[in-house]
Amino acid sequence: MKAEYKIKLIHKMVLGDTCAVLTFSCPEIAENGHPGQFVNLSCDHFLKRPFGIMSVDREKKTFSIGVRKVGKGTKEILSCNEGAEFTCLGPLGNGFSFEGVKKLLLVGGGTGIFPIYFAAQYAKENSIPCTVVNGYRSKTDAFLYDQFASICDNFHVTTDAGDLGVQGNVMAYLEKMDETELEGSTCMVVGPGIMMKKVSEWALAKGLVCYVSLEQRMACGIGACLVCICKIKAEQEGKEFVHKRCCKDGPVFRAEEVIF
Ligand SMILES: Cc1cc2nc3c(=O)[nH]c(=O)nc-3n(C[C@H](O)[C@H](O)[C@H](O)COP(=O)(O)OP(=O)(O)OC[C@H]3O[C@@H](n4cnc5c(N)ncnc54)[C@H](O)[C@@H]3O)c2cc1C
Ligand code: FES
The missing domain is CATH 2.40.30.10 (Translation factors)
Known part of the structure; x- marks a missing residue:
């Protein structure tokens, strides 16, 4: 709608x-x-x-x-x-699918922490166990820290500067998570392209279902102008990839389909 x-x-x-x-x-x-x-x-x-x-x-x-x-x-x-x-x-656009989701691992970075907050809010309202890992540059950049902490029992942060949470980017935290914590989780990632690529590779290697929300330059936002096309794998169609409109077909895609 x-x-x-x-x-x-x-x-x-x-x-x-x-x-x-x-x-x-x-x-x-x-x-x-x-x-x-x-x-x-x-x-x-x-x-x-x-x-x-x-x-x-x-x-x-x-x-x-x-x-x-x-x-x-x-x-x-x-x-x-x-x-x-x-x-x-x-x-x-098409948002995240929560169908069949039993446990969530939400990963945010940059302005991606804003839409990640909505997913955390949805998890809380629907009693879905949820871990959030947000990556910030530094403590002064750790926006919405209190708001996340108040809706999510498992809220973790990383900072490049190391002045809050684990030092490094989100991978520094994710790579230390143990298998039992991760088992059965669906991962949803919003952030800079390089972050989504790294988190996707890690999540898929762990056998997790993973969704990313792509950010392309946009104009119309409703699928008419083709400014926002991205490459999506299309092996089943006998092609390496097809172009899809980020605004209309996405912005959320299954991580394994995306050519970053
Ligand atoms: C699906 C989606 C969700 C987003 N969510 C957020 C969010 O929650 N918070 C936030 O701060 N930003 C978000 N962005 C990025 C935001 O749209 C851009 O920062 C903004 O459009 C830049 O506009 P500008 O006029 O300040 O920059 P300019 O560079 O002057 O913009 C020039 C033109 O390019 C387009 N453009 C520039 N950068 C982007 C970009 N990254 N993505 C899409 N179009 C761009 C602008 O819309 C404009 O038409 C999102 C982008 C997308 C595609
Ligand atoms: S922004 Fe026009 S088709 Fe996506």
Whole structure:
């Protein structure tokens, strides 16, 4: 289900110098948004910008996204204050499948920690045992630490700087997890491409089902322009790969299908 809505920014939580969590009132996205899906949000520049849904509150009829300042669009969005109005398309894309999932291992990095939060929220609401491993640059960059800790009993962090949690990237923690902890887990990963590649290789070698959420440059966000194509293995079709639209066919794919 997707449509375009006029939405209002009702809360802005600034995170450090470059990020903020923005909460909007929108009953339709609050009701229909699923972890792994995204919204396309207007700004004063050409084309809407895609952001993974970070959480929904079905009672308050709101949804939130986490935004990092990257270029002119995100700069302008982050400069807006409560009361600002936007046009928003969503929820878009295919999110994570929780069918048959008995246990979750969620791995986030960069702005991927925002959509990972939604998956952790879903796990909590559906009583799915869940471990979260987030990789940050440093303690000052460890956004949403308290929020993750409050919804997830098994929350772990790594920092490149080593000033919080395990020193190194997420692999430094994952490689030390024991087999009984991992057994039967479904792994969901959102983060920089190199991180998703490494985690996927590790998870597949351990025999885990693994999903990744790809981030490609996007324009329309609804499958019409082909800006966002990615390579997906297609051995069953007798081809090495086919091109799929990240926005419409993804952004979530099975890790073993993706050519990173
Ligand atoms: C499915 C998906 C989920 C995302 N979730 C988040 C999130 O939760 N939080 C967050 O901070 N960022 C997220 N991003 C990245 C975010 O969309 C870009 O940082 C943003 O579009 C950059 O816009 P800009 O105008 O500031 O940058 P510019 O570089 O000026 O953008 C120029 C154009 O390129 C596009 N573009 C640039 N970088 C990206 C990118 N990485 N992905 C897609 N399009 C891009 C822009 O949409 C714009 O049309 C996500 C991207 C995708 C595809
Ligand atoms: S962004 Fe247009 S087809 Fe995906």
